[in-house]
Amino acid sequence: MGINLKTVICPGCAQILNLENTGCPECGYEDNTAGRILSLQEIISLPADSDAQKFNDVSPAFIAAVVQAAVGELERVRAELEQVQGDATRFRFIVDCPIREAVAISRKASDPDFDLVVECDRLIKKTGFALPVPSTKG
Structure with missing residues (x-):
């Protein structure tokens, strides 16, 4: 539950x-x-200052703060997960990309201003590449 x-x-x-x-x-x-x-x-x-409602001397305001902290932590973890998913997609794209995109990346790689992340994101968007969705069937 x-x-x-x-x-x-x-x-x-x-x-x-x-x-x-x-x-x-x-x-x-x-x-x-x-x-x-x-x-x-x-x-x-x-009410945060309710003397009638204390839970082993813990106020409702403290409990609310704990809930807010948990929500904030969830948002931080979600942002990190999105970053990791982006990195995983880029990695799989580099491994699985068509030869034409691989050649394009390799030609630009010697340029000191080349940004692999930006180039991968551009090619991923252009080609519609996506990570396979894992099966939920057991």
Whole structure:
């Protein structure tokens, strides 16, 4: 089961719970203020300075900051993945490209201003080259 903002996670033992709950059956943690353990989405929407809503002395604002940090990290990883995919596509293009493009690249390679990345990207766009999509069949 994937975790998202609608997931209910016990602050005591990190057990994933049903949205409708009366506390954690695993460790016994209860939220007496709300009457149930809230979802992450519900927790981060609570007022940041709510003295009534503290989770083992952790404020909703802290939990919201952790979620924001995770989202930021996801965006960073996505950007890195796009860079790696671009590099992989260029590498496969160089390995698999038609002889005409290979000759064109080799002729320009001695030029000190030659940029292999730019040239590969241009030829990839021109030829419509793409990495094969891996099969999802097991």
